[in-house]
Structure formats: C-alpha cells, structure tokens
Amino acid sequence: MSVQPVPEGYHTLIPYLAIDDAAKAIEYYKKAFGAKERARMDGPRGKIGHAELEIGDSVVMLADSFPHASTVPPSDAGATTASIVMYVEDVDEVVKKAVDEGATITEEVEDRFWGDRFGTIRDPFGHVSGRSGLTSRTFRRGRWPSAPSRPWQR
Numbered sequence: 001m002s003v004q005p006v007p008e009g010y011h012t013l014i015p016y017l018a019i020d021d022a023a024k025a026i027e028y029y030k031k032a033f034g035a036k037e038r039a040r041m042d043g044p045r046g047k048i049g050h051a052e053l054e055i056g057d058s059v060v061m062l063a064d065s066f067p068h069a070s071t072v073p074p075s076d077a078g079a080t081t082a083s084i085v086m087y088v089e090d091v092d093e094v095v096k097k098a099v100d101e102g103a104t105i106t107e108e109v110e111d112r113f114w115g116d117r118f119g120t121i122r123d124p125f126g127h128v129s130g131r132s133g134l135t136s137r138t139f140r141r142g143r144w145p146s147a148p149s150r151p152w153q154r
Helices: 024-032 089-101
Strands: 014-018 036-041 048-056 058-064 084-085 104-111 114-121 129-136
Touching: 014 024, 024 036, 024 048, 024 058, 024 089, 089 104, 089 114, 089 129, 104 129
Parallel strands: 014 058, 084 129
Antiparallel strands: 036 048, 048 058, 104 114, 114 129
8 A cells, every 4th residue: 555645634735834822823713714723732831833723625734933943933034924825705704804803904805807806914923814715717727817007017
C-alpha cells in the first residue's frame, strides 16, 4: 500500500499562520467564521505549538510564535505578508460578523469587475483576509474584462 502525498481531509495548499495568542485567535475564528477545531498541540509556557481549524471545506493551521520559528506574526513583522481568500455564500454577512468579533475593514465589500463580491478585513491578530462570493463568471481562466480602474495601473 502506497502512502498518499496529500493526507485525507487536506488540500494541496494549506495556510499556516503565526499568531500572538493562538488560543484567543482560535476562539475568534470559531465565532467569526464558524471554524471547527480539528487538532491542538500544547506548547511550552501555555502556548499552542500547533492547531488545525476547519473552515468550510478547507484547513488553516496556526500556532503561537516561538523563537527560531520560520514565520512571525504580523505584529513582529510590522505588516502582513500574505492574504487568505475565503469564498462564502453571503460576503456581507460574514464580513459583518468578523467586524462584530473585532476585525477591521481594509477594503469595503462591493461587486468587483472580475465577477466577485469582494472585500478585505484585518483580523484582531493582524492577518488580512479577503472574503468573496461569486456574482457572475466575468473573469475566469485568464481573461480580464475591461475595467474602469485596476489598482495596479494607478
């Protein structure tokens, strides 16, 4: 019997977040996004060494920051260096719930030229995430529609 390269219940790419106060972040993600805790390994001094959350059909891994780790939380970096996009049924409702739980809006939710209703938030732990719901199939498979303004062309 051969070993599968991707374990059952996981996808090929999984974000791994370094967080200040991972235990608090887990509770936030549960309340804001309906995350289910799949695994938690305690680390030294009451920190979380590794945790796995299921949000929809995807997994997010996270841990408290530790010395000599390969990643640092946004508070240590002074910025976030990645973003996570989450497709949801009702973008406006999910963003509202996230804000009610402590997130701040960094990009208002609106219908975008590529066919998604999209907006971004910064969670209380400094990570920026995009929330998206499909409104049409305007952009798919590499075709950009004409748009009045594209941020990278300003």
